[in-house]
Amino acid sequence: MEANRPDTVTRILDVSERLFVEHGFEATSLRMITQQAEVNLAAVNYHFGSKDALFEAVFTRRLGPLIEACLAELDVLEGNKEGPTAEGLVMTFIRPCLSLSKDPARGGALFVRLLSRTLVENHRLLRESLSQQYSEFAQRYSVAFRQALPELSLETLSWRMHLAFGVMFNAFAGNDVLKIFMRSQIVSARDPEMIVKHLVPFVLAGLTSPVQE
């Protein structure tokens, strides 16, 4: 057929990624996917086994490299003489997200939105398979943030990391709470450069704010 038309598996993954983000897992039918991917209905079950397995495949295709990129950035940062700073740590997460968001070949910002959706939906995939698979990720960041912000108690630091990663994920996913209420939403809310420009100072301020007594 055509030269640069991706193969069946890739076409299914690409279309699924987009549709899962747009409509969610449950509301996306295999017939929608196979129709838009221009493949036969049975192709999904043939190549992936089930709709659940397809979802996992869509997910792991992007998450693995993203985590790897963060860990690689952490390696570089920890190679420096002086210990990691909060800003340096935040950027080890921001940069891979930004890179992913700007690369259409890797799904652009789609995957971060999918990740965000899946998180909120509390999928069993995240609770079971992935949680222990990427436990190194959280472990490394926990240790590094303890070094970068030693003046914070363990409880406070855990909470701030929780809040910081939450707001970062949300920002990259383009989740705009205020858009429900506002007619004029932020026009640049999904421009990756703009995200970083405003997100990083916000997160850093929250992370490094002096503890209240």
Add this chain to the structure above:
Amino acid sequence: MEANRPDTVTRILDVSERLFVEHGFEATSLRMITQQAEVNLAAVNYHFGSKDALFEAVFTRRLGPLIEACLAELDVLEGNKEGPTAEGLVMTFIRPCLSLSKDPARGGALFVRLLSRTLVENHRLLRESLSQQYSEFAQRYSVAFRQALPELSLETLSWRMHLAFGVMFNAFAGNDVLKIFMRSQIVSARDPEMIVKHLVPFVLAGLTSPVQE
């Protein structure tokens, strides 16, 4: 039958609220709802018309009062002589959320989670019906934050409000990004008092952080 057993409509709403949060709109069937609510299957369509209308009813039952409570807090704050502070403004939103979260009779923290889920899922209900219905909410906060933080440019302020409301919603919804990766999640992540203790300083720091050049 029993004395304090709520009527059919209320039982349906209560069960729906919980199930929509747990499984999402699409994955929650009317048969699940009517079974747990101990009402007939046809009762949903009789009282609400459709599953979509039921969802809207579940939603508006809580959102209206929550918005009203925020606006009432804003009224009080704006009645003071000196203009509103960022902290005062944040608290006008935090207090009603906290109050809702602590009140089981009003669904406790369930509704905030439903709101968060619905936001991320980008339901048409939020895009269409509710957006203009509660536009006063965003309008009032926009004006008030402009007064409280006059040194920020309009762009920066919009972004910070966007990020601040995002992290506040997320915190109250108990969305824990790191829980995918960590075995030991924050145990207190859904204790309302703990949320406020750590959330408010974080958000305030982000909102009032000096602008970078």
Add this chain to the structure above:
DNA sequence: AGGTGTTTGAAACTTACGTTTTAATTTGAC
């Protein structure tokens, strides 16, 4: 008590879903 409008109950209807099956087609090695 009788009668009217409202609510509930049980069943069926239509549709769409994920999956399976079987045959046709294509691919790749010898």
Add this chain to the structure above:
DNA sequence: GTCAAATTAAAACGTAAGTTTCAAACACCT
């Protein structure tokens, strides 16, 4: 070119979904 394996195509299967129907039960007013 041939044959076996892998892939695609088309159709059907069983199930569960939202909705509708219609009769029975209930509530309320005079």
